[in-house]
Amino acid sequence: MMTATPKRTVAVLFGGRSGEHEVSLMSARSVLSVLDPVKYDVVQVGITHQGNWLTGPSALEMFEKNQLDGLEPVTLLPNPTVNGLYFPERKTFQKVDVYFPVLHGTFGEDGTLQGLLELADAAFVGSGVCGSAVGMDKGIFKDVMRANDVPVVESIIVLRSEIEQDLEEVVTRCEQVSAYPLFIKPANLGSSVGITKCRSRSDVAEALMEAASYDRRVLVERGVHEPREIEISVLGNEKLQVSVAGEIIPGADFYSYDAKYILDTSKPVIPANLSEAQQEQIRQMALKAFKAVDCAGLARVDFLIEGETGRIYLNEINTLPGFTKISMYPKLWEASGLSYANLVDQLIELALERKSERDNTVREFRRQA
Numbered sequence: 001m002m003t004a005t006p007k008r009t010v011a012v013l014f015g016g017r018s019g020e021h022e023v024s025l026m027s028a029r030s031v032l033s034v035l036d037p038v039k040y041d042v043v044q045v046g047i048t049h050q051g052n053w054l055t056g057p058s059a060l061e062m063f064e065k066n067q068l069d070g071l072e073p074v075t076l077l078p079n080p081t082v083n084g085l086y087f088p089e090r091k092t093f094q095k096v097d098v099y100f101p102v103l104h105g106t107f108g109e110d111g112t113l114q115g116l117l118e119l120a121d122a123a124f125v126g127s128g129v130c131g132s133a134v135g136m137d138k139g140i141f142k143d144v145m146r147a148n149d150v151p152v153v154e155s156i157i158v159l160r161s162e163i164e165q166d167l168e169e170v171v172t173r174c175e176q177v178s179a180y181p182l183f184i185k186p187a188n189l190g191s192s193v194g195i196t197k198c199r200s201r202s203d204v205a206e207a208l209m210e211a212a213s214y215d216r217r218v219l220v221e222r223g224v225h226e227p228r229e230i231e232i233s234v235l236g237n238e239k240l241q242v243s244v245a246g247e248i249i250p251g252a253d254f255y256s257y258d259a260k261y262i263l264d265t266s267k268p269v270i271p272a273n274l275s276e277a278q279q280e281q282i283r284q285m286a287l288k289a290f291k292a293v294d295c296a297g298l299a300r301v302d303f304l305i306e307g308e309t310g311r312i313y314l315n316e317i318n319t320l321p322g323f324t325k326i327s328m329y330p331k332l333w334e335a336s337g338l339s340y341a342n343l344v345d346q347l348i349e350l351a352l353e354r355k356s357e358r359d360n361t362v363r364e365f366r367r368q369a
Contacts (some may be wrong), residue, residue: 002140004349005039006094007009007038007039007040007041008037008039008040008097008098008265008348009040009041009042009095009096009097009098009285010035010040010041010042010043010096010097010098010099010100010348011042011043011045011085011096011098011099011100012028012035012042012043012044012045012048012065012100012102013045013047013099013100013101013103013113014027014030014044014045014046014060014102014103015028015034015046015047015048015049015063015103016026016047016103016104016105016106016107016108017048017049017050017051017106017107017108017109018103018104018105018106018107018109018189019105019189019193019194019214020051020103020104020105020108020189020193020317021105023104023322024102024103024108024201024266025060025063025064025324027104027322027323027324027327028044028060028102028323029060029323029324030323030324030327030330031102031323031344032044032060032339033101034340034341034344035344036341036345038051040348041090043055043085043094043096044056044057044058044059044060045059045074045085046057046059046060046062046063046068046071047103047108047118048068049105050232051107052073053074053075053076053256054068054072054073054074055071055072055073055074055085056071056072058072058104059071060209062125070088071317072089073087073088073089073090074087075088075132076095076099076116076117076120076122077117078116078120079119079120080119080120080121082120083095083121083122084095084096091195095120097121097123097124097352098123098124098348098351098352099117099122099125099351100124100125100347100348100351101113101114101117101124101125101126101239101320102320103186103320104188104320104321104322105136105189105193105238106188106215106221108320109130109132109136109318109319109320110132110133110134110136110137110188111128111132111136111223113128113333114126114127114128114129115129117189118358119178120224121358122210122355123351123352123354123355124298124350124351124355125297125298125347125350125351126296126319126320126347126351127293127294127295127296127297127319128293128294128296128354130293130298131293131294131295131319132319132320134293134294135293135295135316135317135318135319136319137187137188138155138158138160138185138188138219138316139155139215139217139219141197141316141317142155144292145289145292145314148288148289148292149286149316150285150289150292151223151285151311151312151313151314152219152313152314152315153221153222153224153304153313153315154177154222155177155219155220155221155222156173156174156177156219156220156221157187157217157218157219157220158170158174158208158217158218158220159217160172160215160216160217160218161216161261162314163208163209163218164212165211167205167208167209168188170208171201171204171205171208174204174208175201175204175222177220177221177222178222178223180198180200181197181198181199181223182197182198182204182220182221182223183195183197183198183219183220183221183222184196184198184204184207184208184210184211184218184220185211185218185219185221186211186212186214186215186217186218186219187215187217187218187219188215188217189214189215190308192210193214194210194213194214194215195211196211197223215305219368221269222307222351224306224313225306225307225308226306226307226308227304227305227306227307228247228272228304228305228307229247229248229250229302229303229304229315230245230246230247230248230269230272230274230282230302230303230304230305230312231243231245231246231247231248231301231302231303231328232246232282232283232286232300232301232303232332233298233299233301233321233328233329233330233332233333234237234286234287234290234295234298234299235297235298235301235333235338235343235346235350236297236300237293237296237297237350237353237354237357240287240290240291242283242286242287243332243333243335243336243338244270244271244272244332244335244336245271245272245274245279245283245332246269246270246272246328246331246335247268247269247270247272247273248265248266248267248268248328248334249267249269250266253339258364267268268328268331270331270332270335271335274334277303278305278312280313281312282303285291285301285303285312285314286299286301286314289301289314289317290317293317294321294336295317296350296354297347297350297351297354298319298320298329298350299317299318299319299321299348300317300318300321300328300329301314301316301317301318302314302315302316302317302318302333303315322326325340330343351364
């Protein structure tokens with residue numbers, strides 16, 4: 001007789017201390033809608049803009065309404081001897097089998113939360129500290145790609161302190177990257193928050209100030225001429241699957257925050273109209289990037305194809321991409337034959353698989369007799 005799979009407790013984490021807080025709530029709504037109550041006991045944990053962790057059966061709905069009264073404080077202790085969430089008011093713990101971070105941006109996607117989860121010896125969806133941190137920082141990620149011979153566009157990193165001390169000098173350095181247009185963006189943020197396409201020197205000064213308000217590191221990069229925006233999804237830990245590629249036709253000048261989440265003008269084309277050679281190059285570049293930064297579980301990898309030359313550049317990797325049902329990561333898998341609900345199930349299993357692999361690591365030095 002076959003034994004039934006035990007019901008698992010999954011803690012879904014959403015919100016967070018990031019400019020992508022609201023996007024996270026949208027993603028969490030979709031994930032929670034497909035977690036089968038026969039398979040899972042679900043704990044909703046919302047993280048406020050101030051960093052408070054709060055829980056309750058309707059936590060997501062209360063976060064969406066910004067009505068947090070009645071939610072209970074909860075926390076995760078960095079203690080591997082305790083398996084679960086701690087309720088300080090009750091002084092009790094609740095066992096958790098898998099944590100599912102549906103968080104985007106800083107303090108959620110950048111390795112900080114992953115460090116806490118690893119200290120707690122917890123199973124969690126997505127990459128660990130290294131993959132999350134390197135994938136999040138666009139400047140470091142591009143340097144790693146260059147070291148692995150993956151084509152990326154020309155770029156530099158400037159610091160908030162440099163912008164504050166001598167804005168004109170920084171603007172001059174930006175103009176040395178390439179001819180206009182330039183793109184300026186926070187190094188550690190996603191969902192196109194704080195990104196500006198600059199066509200003149202006056203645009204650059206304003207864009208630097210905007211991006212620096214979101215991060216102390218600012219990326220300045222060459223704008224690709226007549227770009228096609230291509231995205232592809234990766235799934236797995238060490239045995240990897242790659243989805244079909246899709247193309248975003250931006251309704252605005254570029255794929256901005258409003259174009260992604262507010263306006264209904266950008267259109268996905270799935271599968272993208274690419275030659276077999278282009279598809280294979282993009283698949284191999286995505287896999288190389290995923291492995292180079294030690295990603296796990298999932299990632300969406302974004303590319304730019306230059307209109308005039310046809311050159312393919314890897315733009316960035318998203319280790320916790322947007323996860324609404326209309327987001328590209330799940331839509332690409334749906335087009336590849338994997339439903340949203342089954343995708344979520346697989347991610348939970350991959351989290352447990354990676355935890356099992358981590359458990360094989362020896363943590364104490366064993367001196368030979």
